[in-house]
Amino acid sequence: MKSVSGPPVSGAVRDVAAIHGVCSTLIAGNPKILIVDESLQDQRIHASTLRKQGYEVFCAQDGEDALVLLESMMPDLFLIDTAIKSMDGYELCRRLKQNSDWRNIPVIFITDNRSPENIDQGYASGGVDYIVKPCHLSEFLSRVSTQIKLYQLVRQNEEMQATAIDANPLTRLPGNNSIQKAIQEAIDEHLDVGIIHTDLDNFKAFNDAYGFIIGDDVLIFNAEILHTALRKICDGKGFLGHIGGDDFVVMLPADRMMEFADEVIRSFDEGASSFYNDEDRERGHIVSVDRQGRIGKFPITSVSMGGMFLRDYWFTRYVEVAEVCAEVKHKAKSITGSNIFVDRREASPPPLGTPVIGASEQTPAKE
Secondary structure, eight states, X not given: OEXXXXXXXXXXXXXXXXXXXXXXXXXXXXXXXXXXXXXXXHHHHHHHHHHHTTOEEEEESSHHHXXXXXXXXXXXXXXXXXXXXXXXXXXXXXXXXXXXXXXXXOEEEEESOXXXXXXXXXXXXXXXXXXXXXXXXXXXXXXXXXXXXXXHHHHHHHHHXXXXXXXXXXXXXXXXXXXXXXXXXXXXXXXXXXXXXXXXXXXXXXXXXXXXXXXXXXXXXXXHHHHHHHHHHHTTOSEEEEEETTEEEEEEEGGGHHHHHHHHHHHHHHHGGGGSOHHHHHHTEEEEEOTTSOEEEEESOEEEEEEEEGGGSOOOSHHHXXXXXXXXXXXXXXXXXXXXXXXXXXXXXOOTXXXXXXXXXXXXXXX
16 A cells, blocks of 8 residues: 655544445444433432443533533433423423424433323423333333434434435435535544545546446446445444545544555455456556547556544534545545555644655656
8 A cells, every 4th residue: 555644734633324325424422411400419320320331421400501501512312300490391391392403302301200290291391201210220221221222213314314315326325415414523523533535546538438337337336445445444433425426535433544545445456457448458558538638548547545634633614624635635646556645743743845755656646
């Protein structure tokens, strides 16, 4: 594998999208639970119990405190005591259900009131379950786990529907809207991921010589290579999207990026020549017309990848990531053959004009 590192371009730190329609998710953290209970003792007991099960727990003593907390976090479940003051649990639940951001997050009420009227009021206000104190530990954890799993299934179904609408018509991979959403979520959640922008070299010349039908076959082949490598190297933890044409985006755990790139280069170079006829394959190039209308020789298509580690930047918006990815991809395309060019931030950036590793291998940009 040709791997080249360069100075930073600008300055910031869920299974995988399958070919033909499986939705993508980001590498997820532990489920978040917001407990709203004015009893500090009950808060401590419930929070300690849930944290031991791996949940991330936040606590508020009343409805107003809960609404303030929600400005900076998004839970997967609300546990609300019905007897909180200033705004009782039922009113808080109604307020949550009026907000589009929180409407679908499940609410479990906690109460020591067993009356049917009290329980009916909880369901009417939008709650999905009721825990009556005192409650056995196993029952408490089962009710929490069930609602979180149901909520995650609903979210996955919503993501699949959104991805299907946005999907690239050729590869059925997530398109631009899904790519933007996935990367923005990674920024907001400060995920330790690598992001790669891939592009095929000399693909326009190939398309002109062999036609768009075989050209589409090459694009599907490339998508399958990326998907297979993501599944093999990252155990399905990552995201694969299709910007359009021969441009793809991959997001994956940062510590797997170079191994992933190595697998992609090996697999792509092994199979790419099979799309050429015997004559072109034997001489290692085709004769075609470039973008300026000049006749030239174009080598067997290869894959160029521009990579970056999200932890190296203080990004707040997707567009900032897109700009860096486009620049490092351009640098990758200036290197002959399949390669990855990785933008690496250094503690003390080198002076402008400092040669980068592998600079001697750079050639004029490929198509």
